[in-house]
Amino acid sequence: MTIKSRPIYAPFKLDVTGRVHLVVTNLAEAPVEVEEAVGDVLVWTVKTVAPGVPAPAARNLRPFRSVAELLPQLAVRLAQATVGLRIYAVGSEAFIWDAYNVAMGAGLDGAEVFTHHAGPFVRRVYCTHCRTMIEDVAVTIIPCPVCGAHLFVRDHFSRRLAAFMGVIVDAEVPGEIPAAEALIS
Amino acid sequence: MRLVLGKIDVLGPSIRRFTLSPVSGVLPVAGAGAHVVLEIPGPGRVWKNAYSIVSTPSSASYEIIVRRVEHSRGGSAWLHDHARVGDVLEVQAPQNLFPPSRTSRRHLLLSAGIGITPFLSYLHVPGLSFEWHHCGKAEDAAAFAALLPETVTLHTGRNTLNLAALLAAQKLDTHLSLCGPESFMDFALAAAEHAGWPGQKIHKESFGGATGGAPFIVHLRRSGQSIHVGAEESLLDAMEAAGLVPPCLCRGGACGECKLPVLEGVVEHHDHYLSSSERAANDAIMTCVSRARTTEITLDF
Numbered sequence: 001m002t003i004k005s006r007p008i009y010a011p012f013k014l015d016v017t018g019r020v021h022l023v024v025t026n027l028a029e030a031p032v033e034v035e036e037a038v039g040d041v042l043v044w045t046v047k048t049v050a051p052g053v054p055a056p057a058a059r060n061l062r063p064f065r066s067v068a069e070l071l072p073q074l075a076v077r078l079a080q081a082t083v084g085l086r087i088y089a090v091g092s093e094a095f096i097w098d099a100y101n102v103a104m105g106a107g108l109d110g111a112e113v114f115t116h117h118a119g120p121f122v123r124r125v126y127c128t129h130c131r132t133m134i135e136d137v138a139v140t141i142i143p144c145p146v147c148g149a150h151l152f153v154r155d156h157f158s159r160r161l162a163a164f165m166g167v168i169v170d171a172e173v174p175g176e177i178p179a180a181e182a183l184i185s
Numbered sequence: 186m187r188l189v190l191g192k193i194d195v196l197g198p199s200i201r202r203f204t205l206s207p208v209s210g211v212l213p214v215a216g217a218g219a220h221v222v223l224e225i226p227g228p229g230r231v232w233k234n235a236y237s238i239v240s241t242p243s244s245a246s247y248e249i250i251v252r253r254v255e256h257s258r259g260g261s262a263w264l265h266d267h268a269r270v271g272d273v274l275e276v277q278a279p280q281n282l283f284p285p286s287r288t289s290r291r292h293l294l295l296s297a298g299i300g301i302t303p304f305l306s307y308l309h310v311p312g313l314s315f316e317w318h319h320c321g322k323a324e325d326a327a328a329f330a331a332l333l334p335e336t337v338t339l340h341t342g343r344n345t346l347n348l349a350a351l352l353a354a355q356k357l358d359t360h361l362s363l364c365g366p367e368s369f370m371d372f373a374l375a376a377a378e379h380a381g382w383p384g385q386k387i388h389k390e391s392f393g394g395a396t397g398g399a400p401f402i403v404h405l406r407r408s409g410q411s412i413h414v415g416a417e418e419s420l421l422d423a424m425e426a427a428g429l430v431p432p433c434l435c436r437g438g439a440c441g442e443c444k445l446p447v448l449e450g451v452v453e454h455h456d457h458y459l460s461s462s463e464r465a466a467n468d469a470i471m472t473c474v475s476r477a478r479t480t481e482i483t484l485d486f
């Protein structure tokens with residue numbers, strides 16, 4: 001079954017119509033395809049050497065302490081940048097769509113932003129019961145840490161929230177909770 | 186609808202403004218960027234020319250600005266030389282293929298020559314944030330200056346506009362809109378591409394020019410007709426003159442509506458709709474502006 005709201009990701013490839021390329025990732029290292037790309041490619045990662053201490057910057061490489069630090073800096077960069085910049089968001093689905101939404105908010109067109117899923121299969125889950133966002137979910141069924149509802153993690157993905165929908169699993173027969181399985185995509 | 190010519194203003198040596206009012210009733214509202222197609226009587230045929238509406242959307246009549254084109258379509262020559270106040274013309278309801286992009290916060294408007302007209306209607310849009318550069322010949326400087334507010338930069342000398350630098354300096358929340366003759370469009374599009382503009386942020390409309398060329402014969406496979414396309418008429422005009430109703434909207438090579446599949450022959454592309462790879466494929470033609478490079482061409486129509 002194909003689920004329409006589930007985005008499909010193409011492999012990383014530089015868009016040669018751009019002049020400057022900025023890769024942003026929530027991973028510690030950009031995937032090897034990015035390393036191999038030739039051209040004017042800047043890479044922003046999330047990598048620390050000690051808590052709160054980002055890894056040293058290098059030519060074209062700028063590590064951040066956290067995603068929470070990286071995304072606002074992306075917004076600042078986009079507000080200053082001029083035409084010709086292409087953004088490549090690489091990493092978890094939650095991160096890449098957060099980055100995509102930052103880019104849209106800065107007035108970029110979808111043709112200037114590319115999303116590539118990389119790293120472990122973890123999902124941000126939106127509890128449709130109490131609206132809590134639950135990060136880094138790796139299984140199909142989880143209890144909501146706020147309202148306690150047992151949530152089934154659907155394949156339904158909201159780009160606006162950058163999250164998958166978590167719906168109550170035992171709505172019909174309270175207490176009847178199937179066993180959780182590891183997410184495989 | 187039938188509209189009467191209410192007023193003719195001479196703006197420059199070859200530029201006039203025409204006011205068209207309804208014979209009866211009220212006109213459909215035409216938003217910023219809209220155009221009308223006028224049916225202009227000519228010897229033995231009718232010219233159908235598209236002109237941007239420059240009056241405010243709420244006005245009781247349409248105003249259009251027409252440049253007299255020396256060697257191509259006959260419609261502008263008739264409007265300049267023969268049209269008189271009180272003449273009644275058949276006018277097709279307005280279409281809008283060039284509204285200001287709603288998704289963009291800022292607009293960079295670039296126009297040349299009579300390509301000034303669609304952007305004149307943008308001036309009526311409240312709160313539109315734009316930077317507009319207009320290029321024209323020195324002989325038209327006074328006419329254009331009278332039409333433009335001070336916020337618009339008018340370039341009438343050679344090389345006063347550094348297009349490459351202007352295009353490269355734009356912020357990411359800006360869209361580009363272009364209108365002008367074919368050579369200007371080609372030049373501006375190449376410069377924009379070089380600066381890294383994605384096609385999705387470029388909006389274009391081109392009016393006038395490039396309809397004439399060497400005569401050729403078009404064979405229409407499904408209609409079973411062969412039509413001679415003269416040096417002074419477009420392929421679309423010739424098909425219409427033969428009684429056919431091929432698809433079309435903008436009549437200026439911008440909208441893509443008139444695209445027809447090519448079965449045989451080689452196309453001489455003059456549109457701004459097909460991409461360079463689509464042009465190279467030689468399997469489609471925009472009948473409103475493009476012609477045959479070969480003496481004959483066969484289309485699937």
Ligand code: FES
Pocket residue numbers: 432433434435436437438439440441442443444456458471472473474
């Ligand atoms: S009618 Fe619009 S491209 Fe030909």
